[in-house]
Amino acid sequence: MKKIFKAILIFNLSLLIINSVNAQFTNQDTLRGSNGPGRDWWDVVRYNITVNPDYIEKEIRGEVTIDFKTKATGKKVMQIDLQEPMVIDKVMFDGIEVEIKKDPRNVWQLTLLDIEPTMYIDKAEGGKGLTKKQYQTIQILFHGKPIEAKRPPWDGGWIFKKDAKERPWMSVACQGLGASVWYPCKDYQGDEPDQGASLTVNIPDSLTAVANGRLKDKRSKNGVTSWTWEVKNPINNYNIVPYIGKYVNWTETYIGEKGKLDCSYWVLDYNLEKAKEQFKQVPMMLKAFEHWFGPYPFYEDGYKLIEAPHLGMEHQSAVAYGNGFKNGYRSKDLSGSAAGWGLKWDFIIVHESGHEWFANNITTIDIADMWVHESFTNYSETLFTEYYYGKEAGSDYCIGTRKLITNDRPIIGPYGVNKEGSGDMYYKGGNMLHTIRHVINDDEKFRTILRGLNSKFYHSVVTTKQIESYMTKQSRKDLSKIFDQYLRTTMIPVLEYKFTGDNMYYRWTNCVEGFNMPVKLNGSGDDWLKATTEWKKVAVTADILKDGLKIDRNFYITVKRVQ
Numbered sequence: 146m147k148k149i150f151k152a153i154l155i156f157n158l159s160l161l162i163i164n165s166v167n168a169q170f171t172n173q174d175t176l177r178g179s180n181g182p183g184r185d186w187w188d189v190v191r192y193n194i195t196v197n198p199d200y201i202e203k204e205i206r207g208e209v210t211i212d213f214k215t216k217a218t219g220k221k222v223m224q225i226d227l228q229e230p231m232v233i234d235k236v237m238f239d240g241i242e243v244e245i246k247k248d249p250r251n252v253w254q255l256t257l258l259d260i261e262p263t264m265y266i267d268k269a270e271g272g273k274g275l276t277k278k279q280y281q282t283i284q285i286l287f288h289g290k291p292i293e294a295k296r297p298p299w300d301g302g303w304i305f306k307k308d309a310k311e312r313p314w315m316s317v318a319c320q321g322l323g324a325s326v327w328y329p330c331k332d333y334q335g336d337e338p339d340q341g342a343s344l345t346v347n348i349p350d351s352l353t354a355v356a357n358g359r360l361k362d363k364r365s366k367n368g369v370t371s372w373t374w375e376v377k378n379p380i381n382n383y384n385i386v387p388y389i390g391k392y393v394n395w396t397e398t399y400i401g402e403k404g405k406l407d408c409s410y411w412v413l414d415y416n417l418e419k420a421k422e423q424f425k426q427v428p429m430m431l432k433a434f435e436h437w438f439g440p441y442p443f444y445e446d447g448y449k450l451i452e453a454p455h456l457g458m459e460h461q462s463a464v465a466y467g468n469g470f471k472n473g474y475r476s477k478d479l480s481g482s483a484a485g486w487g488l489k490w491d492f493i494i495v496h497e498s499g500h501e502w503f504a505n506n507i508t509t510i511d512i513a514d515m516w517v518h519e520s521f522t523n524y525s526e527t528l529f530t531e532y533y534y535g536k537e538a539g540s541d542y543c544i545g546t547r548k549l550i551t552n553d554r555p556i557i558g559p560y561g562v563n564k565e566g567s568g569d570m571y572y573k574g575g576n577m578l579h580t581i582r583h584v585i586n587d588d589e590k591f592r593t594i595l596r597g598l599n600s601k602f603y604h605s606v607v608t609t610k611q612i613e614s615y616m617t618k619q620s621r622k623d624l625s626k627i628f629d630q631y632l633r634t635t636m637i638p639v640l641e642y643k644f645t646g647d648n649m650y651y652r653w654t655n656c657v658e659g660f661n662m663p664v665k666l667n668g669s670g671d672d673w674l675k676a677t678t679e680w681k682k683v684a685v686t687a688d689i690l691k692d693g694l695k696i697d698r699n700f701y702i703t704v705k706r707v708q
């Protein structure tokens with residue numbers, strides 16, 4: 146409990162939230178969600194995962210080696226996460242079997258003896274960076290029947306399904322729940338493996354296994370084929386997943402901002418023709434997003450789109466696709482716009498690929514800050530629409546999604562306990578960014594900021610504060626109150642106004658202290674109201690007196706006339 150208090154106070158949430166956090170969360174949540182004593186002394190360099198799935202028994206068995214670096218010496222306790230009912234069978238470190246203690250559930254404490262600090266010297270400290278042998282390795286053997294996903298991708302776990310021809314089809318979806326639902330790891334977003342990961346899947350010869358990055362090795366023996374896939378870039382644990390089934394493949398090369406990008410597509414054999422047609426949207430997506438966000442962040446690992454036994458997920462360089470080869474979100478326009486903008490493109494291709502920039506390139510340390518993934522990616526849908534159909538179309542789409550906002554709780558969740566905030570991180574978060582863009586009032590500057598975020602925080606883990614500060618600094622507008630308002634409260638600001646003679650008085654209410662967002666008047670001019678929480682006076686035209694105050698629709702606010 147002590148640790149929860151500390152974490153929460155650091156991030157300065159209200160007393161009310163602290164109370165509910167204490168009531169709601171356990172020591173287990175803190176172990177999982179924070180950088181505690183079993184985690185903070187070592188840094189993951191690489192995961193090498195091998196898995197043998199048993200489709201009939203719905204069981205998996207495997208081995209993970211974790212390369213790590215540390216400055217620690219001697220005896221240390223290492224926290225490894227693996228969720229019940231999965232079991233760690235044996236751990237080896239330096240040729241010696243390690244003592245394992247389960248504490249209390251889902252967490253395994255390994256006592257490592259004789260740790261030597263690695264020779265690693267940070268580049269910043271004058272070193273040359275990491276070289277090959279300057280890390281240590283533990284080897285973990287594990288097995289069990291992993292939790293099965295009932296409603297993937299919304300819940301998590303392994304998926305043991307049949308395709309339409311009754312043949313085995315397997316994969317994993319584990320965002321939120323975490324990768325420790327199936328393999329032992331440091332299940333903490335703040336520590337990505339700096340040198341990537343490999344995943345080897347051993348399956349019967351009749352099936353194909355696809356995973357993240359590039360195919361590094363494929364070998365067959367006694368009816369079993371071992372497929373080894375590898376990413377060279379840092380990757381989130383939950384993004385490392387296998388796809389196993391009757392896949393067929395085709396490839397193309399996209400010439401992008403960083404040169405040749407290898408694109409590879411994997412779908413079930415009977416969907417090949419439909420997929421070839423639908424996936425023509427991939428180069429369109431890449432073109433639009435490289436324009437807005439900068440180069441695709443993982444040229445070394447390539448881009449893949451893989452048919453999945455669920456709707457979709459942003460698995461890095463192996464994006465999961467399950468939208469039925471149709472446009473929209475399961476054939477629906479989420480914006481409900483009259484022109485049907487959301488039906489002009491495939492939601493899963495656009496949204497899940499958008500995460501390659503926001504979630505996979507820029508990752509939040511704590512999932513409480515998950516808006517950085519979802520709000521920007523939600524806004525990528527608007528930017529895609531705008532790129533191909535014009536600015537008003539993009540705005541129609543963005544504004545149309547406001548009806549999906551619930552304002553049930555703040556977008557930022559409680560810190561340190563592996564807990565997301567409100568689902569409003571999608572549509573409200575997207576509308577917050579749309580509003581901020583209009584406060585900045587310079588589309589080229591806004592685009593430069595989006596691209597700048599992706600280069601400044603390239604392959605990094607971040608906090609909300611870092612994103613806020615960067616955007617404030619680059620835009621030269623103080624956006625802090627806007628972020629506070631939309632991310633940390635459920636209040637939608639109300640612009641109150643009243644008339645006295647030819648004068649209009651206006652102010653912000655239903656807002657955080659000091660809220661001072663400027664808003665633009667509707668119309669072709671460049672007339673702004675610099676409202677604060679105090680009444681301000683301005684002389685107004687006959688039109689406004691007659692029709693009332695109209696604010697540019699791109700600002701997500703409420704306007705209210707009072708007496």
Ligand SMILES: [Zn+2]
Pocket residue numbers: 496497500518519522
């Ligand atoms: Zn998403």
